[in-house]
Amino acid sequence: GQQLNQSPQSMFIQEGEDVSMNCTSSSIFNTWLWYKQDPGEGPVLLIALYKAGELTSNGRLTAQFGITRKDSFLNISASIPSDVGIYFCAGQRSAGNMLTFGGGTRLMVKP
């Protein structure tokens, strides 16, 4: 089963709005990643975080590695229709361990 709690499970927003989603765990992770999956395609890596407290941006996307190492956040600013998809967080406890994925946040954007 999944060990990462991702919320919200789904969001339906208006184009132009900002979006926030997060991922929490009862365990510490040393690496956090955020992926986006479009229908019928594989997850695409958006942002990778390697250090507690790290804040990294990729265009309109910003992700943060929580100080406690038990959570991570993804923000999307000024959403556009092509932001639609499922966003997954993933954590890795240490190098060589496999990724654990959250359950995903389904984002829907109304033009």
Add this chain to the structure above:
Amino acid sequence: DSGVTQTPKHLITATGQRVTLRCSPRSGDLSVYWYQQSLDQGLQFLIHYYNGEERAKGNILERFSAQQFPDLHSELNLSSLELGDSALYFCASSFGASGNTIYFGEGSWLTVV
């Protein structure tokens, strides 16, 4: 395009049958990972190979097996298929064996009827 190639893209087969899914990693990548994605279980790690050797096993059933060949492509073999094996099977690759920054293929849709 991630550079990871998976075939076939879609497959429909009957219960009890055996199928083989194929993956070619990105050029230069030595690691191949297999994941299963189903509606109720999300993305589940199955197995990891690095340069031909098995490195880690996750929630992979005994009816499933995999291997990585000298040319670094990998195959996932699923046998005695059950209805519950219907899912998207993803292959991912990375250069090293650290297992974090991995790149996914487009997946193989398996439907067992």
